[in-house]
Amino acid sequence: TQKASADGFTVDVSRSVIEGQAITDDTRALAAEAAEPGADPATLAARGRAVALRAMKYFGSWRKDAAAQALSGTDADVIEYLRTGWDKAVADETRQQVADLATDSPYEAVRTAAAEALNGTDQQIRDFYTTGRHQAANADYRVAVTKLANDGGPGVKEGAKKALADGGTQTLLDFLDKGQYEARQADERVAATQQYNAGGPEVRSAAKIALAAPADQLHQFVEAGQFMAARKDALADTHVAQMQRLIAEGQEIAATARKNSALAAQAAAEAHHASADADKAKKDAEQSARDAAGYAADADAAADRAETSAQQAKASATTARA
Template sequence: MSRIAAAITVSALAPAVFLSSPAFATGEEPAAPAGPTAPTAPDQPASVQPPAEQPAAVQPPAEQPGDSQAEQDRKTILAIIADPMASEYMKEAGRKAIAAGPAAMRKFIETDQHVIRRDDYRVLITRLANDAGPALKDGIKQIMRSDATLEQLRHFYEVTQHELRDEDNQVDISRMVNGAGPNLKEGAKKALKGTPADRIEFLKTGQHHLRDQDNRIEIAQIIDGGGPELVKAGVAALNGTPADRAEFLKTGQHEARAKDKKAQEDKEKEKEKEKPTPTPTPTPTAPGTTPGSGSTPGNTAVTPQGGSGGHLATTGAGNTAWIAGGAGTALVAGAGVLLAARMRRAGSSR
């Protein structure tokens, strides 16, 4: 009965309490009750700092010793076979070692790779002889005949071969100076005083450019005053390539000279054919001789008649003969006069 009385009392008082609330008085609806708030953590004191290191739980777990060594060996082998200097044999042996497992990889790293690398260097050094000069060839023979170690072979390939090659380059450049043109001589002297790289560049490109300049000068001097064929071939070489100019100096100029010589000989032969046949000069005859009688001037002496003497020839070699004949006649006449005088004196004395 007490509970029923309490319920009746609450029911009677509820409207009065509701009408007297502020929300009802202003005409606003009551707001929906908010949900329960989550409990908040108590504030940390200002003096407490977060830990500097991560908890040990976030660190990766340590690997097993066996797995770590095998993985490291695999990476080492991959680096070895990726080297540009690695041969195909080295690459194949490395891949086989990786496939064979940890023991094979360890053996490849400790032993096999060094044996293979030594053989590779010997092959590389042998190939250097293809374009080597005398000094480098001699060095290659010496290193290949010796029981050189891997380090010695590597040093020869990376250092010694370049030193020996430079010696050969200096010898080649020095030989070019002999008989070279002015431009090539000047360039060769500069290269000899420069660095090994300067000498390599000179032999590779510089000597050809400078030699071609000298060839141009020499060709111009050759065709100056030359024959038609020589001039024609020389001009064509000057307008051509460096190879054309070198070929002209080697063989072309001689072929052109031969053509000019033959043309000159043919021209002289034609001139000889065009000359008129010369008329033979008549042979002079002595006075008193008949042409065609077979007598020759100077061989016939004419004896003067009655002491008056004969008419002597005055030309050619006959002068001497006529003079001699006249002198003989005079002597004969004088002897006759003397003989006649003696005969008259003898007759008168009788």
């Protein structure tokens, strides 16, 4: 189920975070042991290789390279990795991440602050990456959340307004990173349920599938799928209306023929001075004329329905492609 998939993903992410922290803690603990007098180099190196192997598998970039170099070296290289190599790799990696922010951040304030932070110490750079970048982006975060408060669905708007009322940088960031998507998913489930209750056969079928699917498929249904399904329903309605128009036109022709036949019978009866037969024929002709007019109206109404459905199909297709 969707909930089971989401729960499984959350568990996997949590385990990954825990493993990363465990590697960091184990490396620092070994570094502390390496600084103690009398530490056994062979034992320390063996344990260091084990944690370096974990680091190489888990981390990327600088920490992965540092761990790989230690694993390919001597016991002394591994011990040096524990003492200084790990911290240097972390510092180099953080510096690279801040350098990336200085060029690639979507926020000018962050780009400027990141460029300035690169002139600082390793600790200052680490502090900027941990919290400073978000503080620099506070105004931009507020703009982004304000846009969601104006343009989002009911749940998104409510969550955005609460985040704006709090105003804290972390609160704004949490909403942008996670809260808006949780609120959007709830809004989209409501929207899909409404389509299931009120839509045509194709829309109902697509909505049912979307409601049982993962969040990304539900989002796809709300953004485009519902409109493609509505187009199919509208095209089906167009076909039905066109068939109804053809049937009504055929019935109109038949009723007109009956009217003409009755008028001919009336004329013949009058010619033979058969007043009763003439009256009956006249009434038949009048009824047939009324029938023909009714069928003509039905045909016109069916034609209007066909045109309306065709326009709805076109509009749905346009919306789905937007």
